[in-house]
Amino acid sequence: MSAPRLYVSADMEGTAAVASWTQVEPANASEYPYYRRLMSLEVRAAIDGARKAGVGEVLVNDSHYHMRNVLWDELPPDVRMIYGNRKPFSMAQGIDGSFDAAFFTGYHAAVGTRDGVLDHTYTSETLYETRVNGKPCSEAMLNAGVLGVAGVPVVLITGDRATIEQTQAEMPWITGVVVKDSIGRFATNSVSPERARELIFAGARSAIEKLGEAKPYVFEAPIALELDFVSTQNADFAELIPGFDRIGGRTVRFVHDDYLTIFRAFNAAFRLGAAANAHV
Ligand SMILES: [Zn+2]
Numbered sequence: 351m352s353a354p355r356l357y358v359s360a361d362m363e364g365t366a367a368v369a370s371w372t373q374v375e376p377a378n379a380s381e382y383p384y385y386r387r388l389m390s391l392e393v394r395a396a397i398d399g400a401r402k403a404g405v406g407e408v409l410v411n412d413s414h415y416h417m418r419n420v421l422w423d424e425l426p427p428d429v430r431m432i433y434g435n436r437k438p439f440s441m442a443q444g445i446d447g448s449f450d451a452a453f454f455t456g457y458h459a460a461v462g463t464r465d466g467v468l469d470h471t472y473t474s475e476t477l478y479e480t481r482v483n484g485k486p487c488s489e490a491m492l493n494a495g496v497l498g499v500a501g502v503p504v505v506l507i508t509g510d511r512a513t514i515e516q517t518q519a520e521m522p523w524i525t526g527v528v529v530k531d532s533i534g535r536f537a538t539n540s541v542s543p544e545r546a547r548e549l550i551f552a553g554a555r556s557a558i559e560k561l562g563e564a565k566p567y568v569f570e571a572p573i574a575l576e577l578d579f580v581s582t583q584n585a586d587f588a589e590l591i592p593g594f595d596r597i598g599g600r601t602v603r604f605v606h607d608d609y610l611t612i613f614r615a616f617n618a619a620f621r622l623g624a625a626a627n628a629h630v
Contacts, residue, residue, distance in 0.1 A: 353406025354450035354558065357502065358393060359441050359493060362414035363458035363468040364509025365389045366529035366546030369538045371468065376415055388543045389414070389456055390424035392508065392529075395547035396455050397426060399554030409449070413441035413493075414456070439610075440472075440617055441489060442496035451561050452497050453506040453554065459513045460488035466512040467532040472617075476624040478600065479578040480616065482569055490517045492616065494567035495609050503564035506557040508550050510538065523564040525557035571607040577619055584623035591619060 362374045365388050372378045373385040397408050410431040412420045417435045425431065437443035445452070459466025461474045471480050471489055480487045482495070490513070494504045506525045507517045514526030527549050530540035541549070579585045579600045589596040593615075597603045604615050 355407045356400050356405045357449045357452040358410045359413045359454050360393045361456040362389045364456040366543050367540045386419050390421040394424050395550040396453050396554040399551035400558050403555045403558035411444050442493040445497050445500050447500045449502045452502050452504045455508045457490050457509040457513050463512050465532045467510050467538050476584050478580050481576040495569050496613050498566040498568040499609050501566050503566050505564045525553050527553035569609050573612050575604045575612050577602050579623050583626040587626040588619040588623040
């Protein structure tokens with residue numbers, strides 16, 4: 351068997367020590383450059399651990415904010431990286447059936463999660479809750495569904511304790527690396543960045559060694575997407591999309607058999623809904 355191919359979706363809020371939007375906001379000149387480097391080094395630790403377990407080719411998908419965060423200099427030179435926005439599959443861009451496993455690094459809890467640092471699901475300004483087949487979803491779940499269509503299991507997630515517990519409840523096979531405990535939304539009790547990298551290296555190695563136990567995460571058809579927006583004006587715009595039903599003041603619903611269509615519709619709907627936040 352040839353060396354396993356690894357896909358890494360790299361977010362930033364779940365990086366050790368991160369506790370504030372200013373640390374993950376690219377326009378912030380005082381804090382972001384430091385935390386961007388910590389994020390990059392955690393991605394590197396995950397790749398190094400995976401390679402210790404025999405992984406060959408690696409594709410990193412930078413998945414935070416404008417999706418231009420990971421510093422190339424901190425990655426092994428033979429790694430490829432998807433960089434920049436807009437991407438039709440966003441945090442799951444570039445996945446296909448040629449990959450054997452996926453890692454989610456620096457991930458965070460779903461919007462509305464208690465003691466989840468910087469909890470949100472793609473946006474907390476526009477979306478109050480996202481449900482698929484009645485289940486409230488995190489980014490990890492929504493993105494894992496895209497990978498699931500390609501038959502690729504997520505085998506590692508790193509972030510705060512709430513994120514790991516929430517994801518393991520859905521994907522019991524996943525190796526979770528807890529790098530911090532959150533004290534509410536904007537404070538953490540974190541291990542040191544260096545210790546986090548040691549834990550991520552070990553978790554990544556073990557996740558690849560246990561690859562045989564992992565399963566793709568699949569939503570059963572017909573798939574119902576329901577979006578509760580923060581405000582009614584968001585739903586006013588989202589319901590304009592053909593096929594969407596307005597089922598409540600702040601809620602729209604869309605049903606389809608194909609999860610990739612659901613995921614694209616989700617992206618279209620929350621972005622269009624957000625456009626309604628402009629002042630009138
Ligand atoms: Zn992010």
